[in-house]
Amino acid sequence: MSSITREAILAWLRAYAEVIAEQKDFLTQLDMAIGDGDHGANMHRGMQAVLSKLNDVAQQDIGSIFRTVAMTLLSTVGGASGPLYGTFFLQMASVAAGKTELTPTEFSEALKRGIDGIVARGKAAPGEKTMIDALLPAFEALKSSLDAGVSFAEAVRASAAAAAAGRDATIPMVAKKGRASYLGERSAGHQDPGATSSHLLLETAARTLPGTS
């Protein structure tokens, strides 16, 4: 069984920062339709801050790396995605504490904890047009793939694909949480920016985490 190295984790986070930088205008566009139009800028600010700290913690355990990401996002993102992604990585850190590499199962468990953290924090249920709608299918696909005995690389690709499907499923949904919920029915027809940035997180994971192995 291949394991997920610290270097792979660092590559994932750097790649995510890069993707967010590329996609920030798109995210902002999505958010302007149904929110306050700051998701792209907020995430970009947060991930750039993360990027600047990664080198300092590159030699530490994965738990510390996740924790650093969490604390940085908490205090730099500004919008709701700050405490939500912050909580996500904080919970991931609790599984990864003291480890310099993770087994696919451990990663899956970390992902599960992170998603549970977001659910607890945002009090969102599936179908309410949030990050959860991308993340939950992503976790389920990862877990079932791993349970079926496929490689981690394949499982995480399946997970990313599920996240993409989940993201697309948010388009017809009516928002029940956050600023978008103020629009009520008028929020339908727009892709949720949070679900979009969540999909990007899994999409980059599929590209980076399996590593060179």
Next chain:
Amino acid sequence: MVGLVLVSHSRALAEGVAVLAREMGGEVPIALAAGLDDPPGAIGTDALKVLAAIEQVYSDDGVVILMDLGSAVLSAETALEFLDEDRRARVRLCDAPFVEGAIAAATQARLGASLAQVVAEAEAAGRNKVIQPKDVAVSSAPALGSGAVQSAQFTLPNRLGIHARPAARIVQMLSGLQAEVTLRNLTLGTGAANARSLNALLLLGARQGHVVEVQAVGPDAARALEQLRAFFAENLGDPPEEAMPTAASSAAAHVPQGALLGVAAAPGVAIGEARWVRHSVVSQELTLSSGDAQQELQRLQHAFARARTRIQTLIADTTRKHSAHAAAIFQAQLLLLEEPAFFAAAEALVQDGASAEQAVLRSAAQLAQTYAQSEDAVLRARAADVEDVARHVLVELGASGATEAQDVDSSVPVVLCAERFAPSEVARLPTNVVALCAVQDSVVSHAAILARAAGLPAVFGIGEALREVHDRQTLLVDGEGGFVLSDPPEAVRLAYRERIAEREQQRRQAEQAAHLPAITRGGRRVEVVANIGGVADAQRALEQGAEGVGLFRTEFLFLERPDPPSEEEQYRAYREVATLLEGRRLVVRTLDVGGDKPLPWLTLPKENNPFLGLRGLRLCLARPEVFRTQLRALARVAAEFPLHVMFPMVSTLDEWRAARAMWEEAARPLNAHAALGIMVETPAAALQAEAFAREVDFFSIGTNDLTQYVFAAERGNPALAHLNDAFHPATLELIERVCRAAHAQGKWVGVCGELGADERAIPALVAIGVDELSVAPAAVSRVKQCVRALP
């Protein structure tokens, strides 16, 4: 005190809300977690900032977090996870609306409410934001603004209930408060009356024993209720001893044959020549309008404005000649004059073509009739005030300036007779008037109150029989028996003259005993003055023969209220006492509080030893803004009246000099001067008496505190009672030392502690050189007597 954390996306919003909250919350710790630092001013929330803010205001009393929306809530929740369990249990996220919640929470926190209370009140504040439906019927009560309605019920303790003076006081009391207040008389079912309208209050007909419900709403609602509660508890400002003579008491007296019976309106007996006062203002009704409504309106406006000045002069004169209590009658008249409905009615009549004179007469008659038709004697008596006020206006419109009462010739003692007396008439009678008789009028009229204040015997309500009395007839007036006798037989006349002479002598003796100076048999004069807490004490002290005030405790103004008194409020309170004292010595002690007497609006660090802590002058110097306000108020009084200012709890020259410098800073712009002194309570002050004596104008020794500090024995500790010995040579030696040092520099020393009233201590205190004893008002005459017995 519970702390507040404001979490917002916007720094500007949080800062604005913090300003609003601090207006209500004073010293409540408030921390902000709002906006992002990078880039500066960016919109957003930061969980770690929330965490830092919590830590900043955290105490075991707890922290309430208010949030604007969305990520503010998420960030705050996230922040809580970083707290340890103990702290997390004392931090509450409050789902109240940001602005309303913050203000309500700050208000409650300042009042010392528990964490749960603060949260509950903040959440309730949100629920109260209900915009009133537009179709609510408009009653005579003012529209109640937003916010919780607070209400309380009171049973009126004083005989006359809400009569003109208390009504005027209520209107004044509420003038500075942001609250809509209404009163209902639950006993009679009258009201609701707007508490800002004198007439509405009077028409409640609220009397002794009636239950009055007060409702208040607005930011100052609680304060309004608190002040009214205090006012009702103080007998609505009526002196308890002002027992009203009644018609029933008249019947019991021995009435000579042929006497005309009335009611005893003011005690005393007198014999004099009758003079009738006939009021002629009715002829003004004949004044025709100039035909130019605009011109008449202008005359009306000017006359109202000048009448205002007339009444203000009466207030000042009556305060000076009699008392603030009697002058309040004219305060009430002033409010009557300013009653918008009165002027509006006159204005409408002028618009309809009436002359200014006709308009005043008719609108006053209308108002007077409302009162006259009342079943209540007190309200009926108010009709005379309305007429009196109208008279002031008419005089300004060109009616004869003097009332006939002022024209009586002054060669003989005169008994004035009238249909009824106007209060303003009684206030300025020539000195040869010895008694008053009236056809109508009652004991509860303001004329009667003024007669009592002036010591003039009066019999009112005699009826038509009085009209038989003609000018220059001799009249005997018995203000206790409640009758008058025209042309009394020689025997009765002699008996009364004797009685009058006897009365006079008794009165003089009684007065002299109380008001003579206290001089020892050896010829040394000791001034006996009073310790007071307010104007009522000062009044009592003067009646008891106090030669002044040796200690005016100003704390009463500062206690039991959510915020410090304004300069204006303090000025008025100090000035009221200074006015009453008419130039007698007044020593005002600056704010003397500390850990042992905490104030809700003054957060003080917890002290293990408050008596050895930040109190008295130490506190004032530590909180200069509070001190400055008080000094400015005192400086304004010092600019008008002689004043002594005394600083409590001084232990070093530096403290005294700092206080003196702050006084000078306050006094210089007003060119105000006051004698400055210190209280000697610490052994340090007593031991440095020589140095202090070169700089201070006087000393006053607080023996209670001095003793406790000399013996290091807390006053309130029963186990140490034996050490609380002000007679101990150790204490007396310090007092003597202060006297020696003071006298060497030509300064005086007073004692304002309990020791000064202790008959066992007085001989020693006087012997070691104390110049002044300042004691409780009730003890003044006793202490004087005690001094007179000394060798």
